[in-house]
Amino acid sequence: GFAGDAAARYSSTLGVAAVTYGAGAFNMVNAVAGAYAEKSPVVVISGAPGTTEGNAGLLLHHQGRTLDTQFQVFKEITVAQARLDDPAKAPAEIARVLGAARALSRPVYLEIPRNMVNAEVEPVGDDPAWPVDRDALAACADEVLAAMRSAKSPVLMVCVEVRRYGLEAKAAELAQRLGVPVVTTFMGRGLLADAPTPPLGTYIGVAGDAEITRLVEESDGLFLLGAILSDTNFAVSQRKIDLRKTIHAFDRAVTLGYHTYADIPLDGLVDALLERLPPSDRTTRGKEPHAYPTGLQADGEPIAPMDIARAVNDRVRAGQEPLLIAADMGDCLFTAMDMIDAGLMAPGYYAGMGFGVPAGIGAQCVSGGKRILTVVGDGAFQMTGWELGNCRRLGIDPIVILFNNASWEMLRTFQPESAFNDLDDW
Amino acid sequence: GFAGDAAARYSSTLGVAAVTYGAGAFNMVNAVAGAYAEKSPVVVISGAPGTTEGNAGLLLHHQGRTLDTQFQVFKEITVAQARLDDPAKAPAEIARVLGAARALSRPVYLEIPRNMVNAEVEPVGDDPAWPVDRDALAACADEVLAAMRSAKSPVLMVCVEVRRYGLEAKAAELAQRLGVPVVTTFMGRGLLADAPTPPLGTYIGVAGDAEITRLVEESDGLFLLGAILSDTNFAVSQRKIDLRKTIHAFDRAVTLGYHTYADIPLDGLVDALLERLPPSDRTTRGKEPHAYPTGLQADGEPIAPMDIARAVNDRVRAGQEPLLIAADMGDCLFTAMDMIDAGLMAPGYYAGMGFGVPAGIGAQCVSGGKRILTVVGDGAFQMTGWELGNCRRLGIDPIVILFNNASWEMLRTFQPESAFNDLDDW
Amino acid sequence: GFAGDAAARYSSTLGVAAVTYGAGAFNMVNAVAGAYAEKSPVVVISGAPGTTEGNAGLLLHHQGRTLDTQFQVFKEITVAQARLDDPAKAPAEIARVLGAARALSRPVYLEIPRNMVNAEVEPVGDDPAWPVDRDALAACADEVLAAMRSAKSPVLMVCVEVRRYGLEAKAAELAQRLGVPVVTTFMGRGLLADAPTPPLGTYIGVAGDAEITRLVEESDGLFLLGAILSDTNFAVSQRKIDLRKTIHAFDRAVTLGYHTYADIPLDGLVDALLERLPPSDRTTRGKEPHAYPTGLQADGEPIAPMDIARAVNDRVRAGQEPLLIAADMGDCLFTAMDMIDAGLMAPGYYAGMGFGVPAGIGAQCVSGGKRILTVVGDGAFQMTGWELGNCRRLGIDPIVILFNNASWEMLRTFQPESAFNDLDDW
Amino acid sequence: GFAGDAAARYSSTLGVAAVTYGAGAFNMVNAVAGAYAEKSPVVVISGAPGTTEGNAGLLLHHQGRTLDTQFQVFKEITVAQARLDDPAKAPAEIARVLGAARALSRPVYLEIPRNMVNAEVEPVGDDPAWPVDRDALAACADEVLAAMRSAKSPVLMVCVEVRRYGLEAKAAELAQRLGVPVVTTFMGRGLLADAPTPPLGTYIGVAGDAEITRLVEESDGLFLLGAILSDTNFAVSQRKIDLRKTIHAFDRAVTLGYHTYADIPLDGLVDALLERLPPSDRTTRGKEPHAYPTGLQADGEPIAPMDIARAVNDRVRAGQEPLLIAADMGDCLFTAMDMIDAGLMAPGYYAGMGFGVPAGIGAQCVSGGKRILTVVGDGAFQMTGWELGNCRRLGIDPIVILFNNASWEMLRTFQPESAFNDLDDW
Ligand SMILES: Cc1ncc(C[n+]2csc(CCOP(=O)(O)OP(=O)(O)O)c2C)c(N)n1
Ligand SMILES: Cc1ncc(C[n+]2csc(CCOP(=O)(O)OP(=O)(O)O)c2C)c(N)n1
Ligand SMILES: Cc1ncc(C[n+]2csc(CCOP(=O)(O)OP(=O)(O)O)c2C)c(N)n1
């Protein structure tokens, strides 16, 4: 679940999680609910009893209330579902379901009855089109642009959908052409890390960099690109940002102040905005990017979370590539906010524990060899840390930092039972 | 989840599992689905956002699709639900929900909005009555008795509902008065272990004791008392038992052959049967109880699962009390079938991994000090074994046998990270 | 609606009602709900907007809340539904839906989008089989027979399902072979009217023939064949019949006392009973059939309902064939109970007004030329009496007696606006 | 149903329709579906079996599939529902339901179990507030005004919501202050008939007054105030109006071009617009109101529909007050479009037959003595024309013109069976 989610998040494409019917699938409900909340397009593929087994008189093991219970449960936490019980209809059904996952960037659910596993089907065609009204798109882009242009201190704030729809480069280009500073939301931390001019930093209200907080909260043209309006993203602001004065593009809708354009896909909007703006080579920018803490001292004090961030950052300053970070819920996530990274994946909104380790594994599986740095609390590690056992088999070697705040001996607590050397990087 | 389930199973009363809204609750879906399948009356109590928070404009963390998603999901896997948002109605709602849990012996769900936690309410009254038709009960008991009496080789097979409704002593007495041999189903393994004449053994078809298998499969009066007609309980039979020829009491219905009496509570039925039968001091019984394997040899061979069963049994033969066993899914469960026990709890039907360790903990919490023997595979241990970390805090000391079939060094693999000595019993 | 219902009732086969989407269909909800309650297998066929029209932006006339509203409403009052939007699936869907109508004898719903009307489809195959367990059927028939044989005063009471499943002749034969008297329920009035030995009469408790009431209420073997356990059928009994002591076959289930055989089709049961009984030529029967009131006097008194019954009965005594009667709800229905008839159709359970006139029309359409006598109150006539306007077009000439209790001048109130001569029969 | 609907439409307040459970209520489904479609806030009050009767074992007459069926059906065609089974909760429930009827101007459903009829309850409080965002309202009003002002040929087109929310006078004032011509939609025919400057006429595309059609279709600032975007209102336009270029206020939302303001109540919007506009005494208006046909000739020709319109109009020209017209579906409705009227009520969108006569009756019941002119086709008259029988009892005397196109003798076909003199007005 988490691994499929992370794979989707990492590569801005569909993730896949295949599970056993019943106990296996129900075990994944939490991960999928989190993927729903955080817009990760995980394709859950579950087996199911054969189309005739249900009638045999005996109850089947792994079954909940009825054989339909699992389908109903996943209906609540996915945006499209299909039971593939008719080979003739399966290709169209699959296309419909995958199309919804891609268009809405949310999890979907496919159920394959046992006796259908080997059914031959026609190839699955293209996703069915999600119609877009070109005129509406144009009107919307025009109004967004006018609002940004007339603002005295416009700011572009990017969040998860930018990655989900593979728009990081374009969003960077957009900021460049608009000549506006970029920040990320809490959830969007790590976005655009590879951009020519990376974001100034992450907005986390009073808990964060005062400069960024001021910039965002005083902006009269705050463009929330693909941003989840969650309490974790925004309730942190003490002088609550008046969301009703922002431009907010999310979930195929764009809201400016009090009105909303429906059915505006994010990629279409970004493209339309770019078409309306000439390239720019402006580089000046009044503000310096956020300064990360560095300089870990060997001082005999117990290690504090910030020390870990320093250690990670020192390593980067010393010339090593920053790593993609997968964080779990807890202190570790807040510490990760202080690390220099090549991107961050975390359950910043859904806030479910157990995400970190499997996410690191899932991401490294699709990273083309790049290592992932996983940070996780001891509480969360107990939930899914055991998944490290799969690393050897998968041939991957994520680095795992376990925040064991029982003993606060974090750096020494790297304790993957399996034998990959997490430590030797340090 | 699993712990609340096990507590309910152990003490034949309601178990309770309290969780955080969202990530916490969704994490428990699997355990509750299993409790539903295996008839354990767990009361899930979840927090929820305050009744007005939902309108604040920002999405709340931990939320799935909508704030109602969690309620809908639990509706699929519990038999009664209530959102306690009105203090005036709360007592009646609670009584209704707990009454359903008790009457149906299945999980139920209560949701308490944050701002209602301190609401004052009237005391909760008695469970609302689930009406019973005395005449129907009498007619049913008469027919069951006639069928048992006219059978040449009647057998009483007990299963989980007997424990759920606290009927073990009565069921033993019933067998005594009827003068029929008792066996248990796979799921019912461990039932009536304390009875004056314990069951002959457990029916597991061709995989089990041939004598028991023959006895059951040739019976012309097989009375399935509280038995789940699951594939794990019955599909094991090679000469499939003709279920349509049995007497089957389950889920408040009694089926004899092709007809069914509805709304017959199991306790009412057992009482009605006892009333119709004079006490008996018959003790003769043609069959010997099942012989468990004993006599572990120190032979230098790798340890096989059966060796573990022998070790456990030897310990009992050596004079120690048999223990209540909590087993997880996997080889360990089948091995546990060969252990002398004071009862067994296992996900024998739902077959979900992860049950063992938390179940052992939950059971010991309500066992009045009796230790529990937990057997669990390495796969399953990775799912929930970390719960052992709670033992010290809870002041309990379950024994855990981990079947690490990667290395097959099971006896040496007792490796609870925390420091209780699981081994010193051996 | 009512006409399709009546056609179904008359000919013991499916009735059809085709309607306009929206206003037309919603107008028929009452008739279909009545057909559901009284087990008439009406096939409702509704048009619907074309599969693409729904997206055109404009709301469509005749539409309720959404284009799906009508489907949802009919789902509540029919036993199977299909939207025929895929020519490839249509034949299987139609077979499924019609099969359910036939097996369950309840209304079903088919919706045909406008643009599918001319779609070419494969021929519709046979109804999918509704499986029957022969052994269960045998066990059930044996128990029913044993109960009837051991009763001192068995009685067979027939009701609507006997007609719905075309079992009138077989039911008469069954009574003959069993040697038991036959009565009908209120709803079943008119059944077996053509049998060699017609029913003794209709059970309507204290309101009816005292002899029949005594016979039924004192029976210790009352076999309710296809009987709706409605308040109108049974609440009339002052010494309420103890339904729990009867044998009751209805809705594919057979209940004897407190237990129930599921999935027993009525025709299968009757066949199984007949197989178990030798033919009989017994004709003796202790009781005389019910004596209908006759002898209308021209006495200058205002005409009372009973006078109408007398007039109708006198006509039969004078040598005319009794007619099939279609009655509406109201006094007229109770009066019809006193008329000699060749069968009666009435909303005896659902009790909805407006049934009479269209039912008479629908029935005559499929009666092969036999005239129908319709009795209807003035209240009900105002609801659907206007349907008489269709008679000339349809070439039929039902007789309509309007009970105008405003003026109590009933015999003179035959006032079909159209010009068929209802009166000249008298 | 229809009468309650019409009463609501007439007096811009809630209408009430009280019915018998079951047959009575199901008979009203069509009328309520029509009221839903056409935004009439009818309160359906249905009886229901007592809260305990459902368990008595016998099926109750009038019942559909289950005792819950009726509730489910009405859930599909109303915007709020309540079953008043708890006297303590009833006042709040009633307030909630009536509040929804008023806020949304759609039908609602209340069910009163038999044994609750005499329950004492606290007085029902005020409607719960439907929150309005003042800032959003202001932003919306500003944008609407700017759009109307910048248009070269703005037009105000009024439709049913204007009447439903009692805004006729304000809408007239708004047009006056804006200095824009007013037309009505097809459904809105009759609106603002009492205004100082009544509408120019009704837009019915090619079927209507060419001047009006041109005015509307060429407008670059068409403000659809409370307008149902139905096919009957707009599909008539040959050069289809580009709805995406209009300003459209309906169903608590305002759409300008491609974007939408949510939760904007119509009355709030009109008030906000009026606040922004100074009073005006402009009276000049370039266009003459629509010229109605007059001058019926006694020419021996068969009477054509237009002759009836002429007759009605001649009567007004001769000095009589124009009447409120209630029209049914059919030719009569189109003819009514040519009559001078003091308002028109008709099922112009839902297009269900049977509305006319009961609507006329319902409206006159609340009209304070004003007579209503009902026009109805013979087809529709047969559906509900019988309701005229209630007139004497109700002490009302609507005029009914029956379009009997079988004989085309319309003027002579005024044939209310009851004895009020419809004709003597002519
Ligand atoms: C599945 C789940 N259960 C419970 C919570 C509530 N919760 C949030 S943070 C937290 C503690 C996390 O502890 P740990 O993983 O040790 O991280 P730390 O904060 O100590 O670094 C808990 C229990 C949650 N977010 N997710
Ligand atoms: C939650 C869940 N996921 C998957 C399965 C399918 N399954 C059944 S047994 C088993 C292997 C169990 O391995 P382990 O716990 O090591 O026990 P062993 O059989 O090796 O003793 C699996 C994966 C399951 N029953 N439950
Ligand atoms: C559709 C419907 N509405 C209301 C009722 C309640 N109801 C039952 S009998 C009856 C009066 C029937 O009057 P009429 O048709 O004149 O017959 P009468 O009893 O006067 O002969 C009414 C209103 C009903 N059964 N069906």
Ligand SMILES: Cc1ncc(C[n+]2csc(CCOP(=O)(O)OP(=O)(O)O)c2C)c(N)n1
């Ligand atoms: C309840 C209902 N059924 C069917 C229709 C379809 N329909 C629309 S107009 C019409 C004919 C109306 O005939 P009549 O009332 O005689 O009016 P006319 O047009 O002849 O004046 C029909 C059947 C409808 N609108 N409503």
